[in-house]
Amino acid sequence: MNEQAVKRVVIDWLxxxxxxxxxxxxxxxxxxxxxxxxxxxxxxxxxxLILHIEQTFNVRLDRKHIAPANFDSLLRIAxxxxxxxxxxxxP
Amino acid sequence: MKSLHLPVEQELAARSQMxxxxxxxxxxxxxxxxxxxxALHRWACDNFADFWHDFLVxxxxxxxxxxHPVFEGAGVEDGRFFPSLSVNYAECLLRSSPDVPDxxxxxxxxxxxxxxxxxxxxxxxxxxxxxxxxLEQAGVTAGDRVVAFARNTTDTxxxxxxxxxxxxxxxxxxxxxxxxxVLARFQQLEPTVLFAHTEMLSHGSKRALKEQxxxxxxxxxxxxxxxxxxxxxxxxxxxxxxVVRLEALRSREPLQFSALRRFPFDHPLFVLFSxxxxxxxxxxxxxxxxxxxxxxxxxxxxxxxxxGDRLYFHTSCxxxxxxWQLSALGSGVSILLYDxxxxxxxxxxxxxxxxxxxxxxxxxxxxxxxxxxxxEITPRQICDFSNxxxxxxxxxxxxxxxxxxxxxxxxxxxxxxxxxxxxxxxxFVLGNPLLPVYxxxxxxxxxxxxxxxxxxxxxxxxxxxxxxCANPFPSRPVFIWxxxxxxxxxxxxFEENPGYWTHGDLIDLDACxxxxxxxxxxxxxxxxxxxIGPAELYGVVLKIPGIRExxxxxxxxxxxxxxxxxxxxxxxxxxxxxDRPFTxxxxxxxxxxxxxxxxxxxxxxxxxxxxxxxxxxxERAAREVVNGRTPKNLSALRNPDxxxxxxxxxxxxx
Numbered sequence: 001m002n003e004q005a006v007k008r009v010v011i012d013w014l015x016x017x018x019x020x021x022x023x024x025x026x027x028x029x030x031x032x033x034x035x036x037x038x039x040x041x042x043x044x045x046x047x048x049l050i051l052h053i054e055q056t057f058n059v060r061l062d063r064k065h066i067a068p069a070n071f072d073s074l075l076r077i078a079x080x081x082x083x084x085x086x087x088x089x090x091p
Numbered sequence: 092m093k094s095l096h097l098p099v100e101q102e103l104a105a106r107s108q109m110x111x112x113x114x115x116x117x118x119x120x121x122x123x124x125x126x127x128x129x130a131l132h133r134w135a136c137d138n139f140a141d142f143w144h145d146f147l148v149x150x151x152x153x154x155x156x157x158x159h160p161v162f163e164g165a166g167v168e169d170g171r172f173f174p175s176l177s178v179n180y181a182e183c184l185l186r187s188s189p190d191v192p193d194x195x196x197x198x199x200x201x202x203x204x205x206x207x208x209x210x211x212x213x214x215x216x217x218x219x220x221x222x223x224x225x226l227e228q229a230g231v232t233a234g235d236r237v238v239a240f241a242r243n244t245t246d247t248x249x250x251x252x253x254x255x256x257x258x259x260x261x262x263x264x265x266x267x268x269x270x271x272x273v274l275a276r277f278q279q280l281e282p283t284v285l286f287a288h289t290e291m292l293s294h295g296s297k298r299a300l301k302e303q304x305x306x307x308x309x310x311x312x313x314x315x316x317x318x319x320x321x322x323x324x325x326x327x328x329x330x331x332x333x334v335v336r337l338e339a340l341r342s343r344e345p346l347q348f349s350a351l352r353r354f355p356f357d358h359p360l361f362v363l364f365s366x367x368x369x370x371x372x373x374x375x376x377x378x379x380x381x382x383x384x385x386x387x388x389x390x391x392x393x394x395x396x397x398x399g400d401r402l403y404f405h406t407s408c409x410x411x412x413x414x415w416q417l418s419a420l421g422s423g424v425s426i427l428l429y430d431x432x433x434x435x436x437x438x439x440x441x442x443x444x445x446x447x448x449x450x451x452x453x454x455x456x457x458x459x460x461x462x463x464x465x466x467e468i469t470p471r472q473i474c475d476f477s478n479x480x481x482x483x484x485x486x487x488x489x490x491x492x493x494x495x496x497x498x499x500x501x502x503x504x505x506x507x508x509x510x511x512x513x514x515x516x517x518x519f520v521l522g523n524p525l526l527p528v529y530x531x532x533x534x535x536x537x538x539x540x541x542x543x544x545x546x547x548x549x550x551x552x553x554x555x556x557x558x559x560c561a562n563p564f565p566s567r568p569v570f571i572w573x574x575x576x577x578x579x580x581x582x583x584x585f586e587e588n589p590g591y592w593t594h595g596d597l598i599d600l601d602a603c604x605x606x607x608x609x610x611x612x613x614x615x616x617x618x619x620x621x622x623i624g625p626a627e628l629y630g631v632v633l634k635i636p637g638i639r640e641x642x643x644x645x646x647x648x649x650x651x652x653x654x655x656x657x658x659x660x661x662x663x664x665x666x667x668x669x670d671r672p673f674t675x676x677x678x679x680x681x682x683x684x685x686x687x688x689x690x691x692x693x694x695x696x697x698x699x700x701x702x703x704x705x706x707x708x709x710e711r712a713a714r715e716v717v718n719g720r721t722p723k724n725l726s727a728l729r730n731p732d733x734x735x736x737x738x739x740x741x742x743x744x745x
Contacts, residue, residue: 020679020690021672036436042294043434044652047465051650063467 003078006057007031010077013052018045031075036068046071053077059084093601096494097505097528103480107524109392115149116142128525128535129604135539139562142539143172143384150387152421153186154178155353162563167592168585170563173380177353180360180379181223181256184420185216185348191398191423199401200245201444203292203431208245212420215249220345222253226284228343229316233258233354236282236362240273240300240307241408242266242291242430246320246337248417250286256346258354259284260376262362265407266291270306271684272627275371276364279573281313286337289323292431301328308332356380357569363411363513365615365622372624373583374572377516378565385517385566386418392538393521394452394481394507398423403445404454404483405433410620411513412454412485433459438466439473446474453479456486456620458652460493463501470501483507483522486620487653488608491531508533510596510608513622514584517566519558519594520606532605540564544600545588555599557612560592567592610655614710616645619653621688625710628659628691631684632677637667642700643691644714648744651692658717658741659691660700669696695740699733717741 014023018041026040027033035041041049050061059081070080104110113131117124120141124130135142140161147158157175164170187193193213200208210218231237237254241247241263251261262280264273266288277285287304290297301323308317308330316333318340319325325334357378364372390396402419403426406412419426427448433441442463445453463470470476479502489508497506507522510533519542520533528534536542541562546554550561571579587593597609616623625643632641640662645655659677663669678690701712704727712731715722716738725731 015675016678018687020682021675022679036294037296039294039296042432043436043438044432044462047438047462051465 003082006078006081007074009056010074013049027074032073034072036072053081057081058088059086094530095527096498096530099525099527104525107395108397109395109523109525112149112392116145119145128523132536132538132604136541136562139539143565146384146388150391152178152183152383152387166590167560167563167567171357172565173356176356176380178356178380178383179256179351179353180383181219181252182351183383184252184418185219187212196425197420198245198248199425199427199448201427201429203435203440210245216348217345218249218341219252219256220348221343222249222340223256224343224346225340226253227257231257231259231284235259236280237261237284238277238280238282239263239286239408240266240304241286241320242288243406243408243413243428244320244430245428247286247408250318250337255360256351258352258358260359260362263408265409266300267686268409269684269686270303273307274310277311279371279374280362282311283313283315284318285311285314286318286320288320289325290321294432294435305330354379359569361414361516362572363516365513373579375513375568376570376572378569381565381567382418382516383421386415387421388538389517389521390419390422393523395524396422396424396452400424400451401427401449402452403427403429403450405456405459411516414516434462438462438468442470442474446476449478451478452481452483454483457484457489457493457654458486458619460497461652464496476502479504481505481507481522483509485509487617487655490649494530514568514594515566520608529605532607535604536606542600543591544598553600553602556597558594558596558598559588560594616643616657618645618655618657618688623689627685628681628689631681635677635680637664639664640700642708642710642713644710644717646717646744656692658693658695660695660697660713660737662698662700663696669694693742697733697736697740699730701733702729703727704729713737719743
């Protein structure tokens with residue numbers, strides 16, 4: 001799975017649900033900026049994003065293994081999801 | 092098919108206040124009710140004046156004057172309870188007695204930033220009376236409106252009780268409401284004092300509210316004083332009114348508690364807001380006596396709350412459940428206030444606080460239960476909930492499978508799925524220690540409220556249809572603010588079914604008295620527990636160039652927190668396309684000018700919206716179609732064919 005495809009899905013979802021066209025501006029050039037610490041997403045939003053990623057890429061994200069270290073920025077989400085075996089874009 | 096969730100816990104039932112009250116009624120009336128709630132309820136409905144008198148005496152609400160007559164007038168629309176009796180709401184909540192001593196905790200406060208505070212009843216009373224003395228010195232008198240743009244903190248509670256102790260009318264909103272929404276509500280009230288926070292907590296950071304606060308103050312020319320509730324620097328606000336800190340108000344010599352004046356039973360206490368399908372939010376005025384009686388009844392009888400209980404109900408100051416949980420002080424209960432996100436720094440945050448504070452009654456929402464479930468959290472494995480004896484839920488429908496999830500993963504306790512609304516500052520359906528809990532159901536109708544159902548066959552005692560109330564009840568609003576002819580009051584609640592209170596909810600009430608609330612009967616939406624009038628969206632959307640007409644309806648979707656989402660239908664000007672940038676612009680405008688809850692999940696362009704022959708838009712018809720149902724009475728529509736297009740274009744949910 002291509003990391004860029006994951007990033008696009010995440011940004012589009014943030015635009016549709018939280019930032020309404022401003023997601024890329026808010027994230028800025030630092031793709032490793034913490035979502036939680038910078039108000040990009042709250043923890044309720046993370047739950048919804050996880051469900052959206054599972055549905056879009058037909059993968060299962062183990063909640064026990066999701067932590068800020070692998071899921072709290074655009075870059076970390078993209079790397080984590082892209083590394084999952086069997087991840088497949090299915091919009 | 093009814094499915095038992097939990098049988099009656101006989102031991103709890105035997106020492107419940109509901110049973111004690113039932114025995115009191117049996118003794119006084121010299122009749123046997125056999126410990127049967129339905130028999131008690133039937134008696135209370137048929138003899139509502141006797142019932143409310145008995146409950147007034149039993150609850151020991153402090154009052155002056157005479158409790159007779161209990162009721163005067165003809166019916167639910169025009170009748171008045173206790174016209175010769177006076178009460179003071181704050182006095183009832185703050186009084187002490189051998190059973191409710193001053194040294195027990197009144198309020199525990201926690202925030203997402205780890206702040207702790209705990210004050211006992213004596214300290215709370217002292218603070219409230221000091222603030223009241225300052226407000227009185229500043230010229231606040233009975234009937235003045237005191238409003239708040241505030242977080243859920245101890246200071247906000249103290250401000251509210253201080254204002255109401257003087258007979259002032261209290262109204263509050265949460266700090267997440269945009270200034271336009273605040274002004275649409277408060278401008279109608281012409282308040283003299285505003286209590287406000289200048290920043291709010293948001294997922295680990297503080298968000299400044301000074302710009303919003305300045306806009307609000309400048310939009311309320313009746314204001315004489317702003318009382319700042321937090322510690323931020325306020326000198327730069329540059330406002331044309333007096334600005335003081337709460338701390339300064341608290342430093343004054345307190346009023347004498349025994350000298351607090353009591354006010355007539357119907358004296359305005361709270362103004363709550365309800366979003367109708369058209370126009371500005373309706374300002375619903377609730378009286379002190381009616382609020383006290385209803386809340387004490389719901390707390391003591393239905394929830395069995397008593398001294399020693401610790402209640403947490405998740406709410407903001409802008410929701411009636413804030414007023415509801417506040418009144419629990421009147422039963423000697425300790426209340427927990429929480430400020431911030433329930434899921435910061437993670438989804439277990441609130442659970443740990445419930446454990447640490449040894450909460451016995453936890454009030455939540457289906458949305459929070461869903462958050463825990465989707466986060467795959469097992470609360471019973473993380474925390475010790477040995478003190479927890481009841482979980483209450485309101486705001487939207489708690490589904491059968493959520494009952495199952497609570498039992499399996501949280502705790503096996505009675506679940507009270509309660510429902511009512513701002514219009515009655517209370518509930519029509521509640522829990523009950525004398526009855527079993529069935530999956531997905533509220534245990535019973537609120538004691539003494541003669542709930543009926545408007546079915547296809549007419550007004551019945553059970554069935555599925557619109558929720559009506561046939562008898563007078565004290566927590567009926569005393570009036571709608573600015574409605575001197577009572578026309579708005581009449582049309583809001585009585586026009587459709589003369590002689591009955593028409594609540595606007597759909598109910599499935601079975602012959603045994605348990606119930607399921609099925610949503611709203613009118614165009615009002617309930618999203619994540621927040622009631623939203625379509626007009627709130629129209630006020631923003633119809634100002635966007637290119638949009639000619641708009642209609643907002645709710646669509647049931649179990650994947651959404653609260654089980655519902657907003658679908659916005661728009662008719663566009665020729666040549667305008669609903670592309671992605673335009674869709675995002677609509678969402679952004681709504682987010683900025685109303686709130687995040689108002690943002691639709693789905694926006695669809697259609698060629699026509701359903702209208703009646705009088706030209707009135709029919710949200711009800713569109714709502715039926717987007718939920719896969721066939722609207723009733725299609726002949727009332729001028730253009731029923733447009734519903735086919737709506738059904739085709741709006742994606743189905745689950």
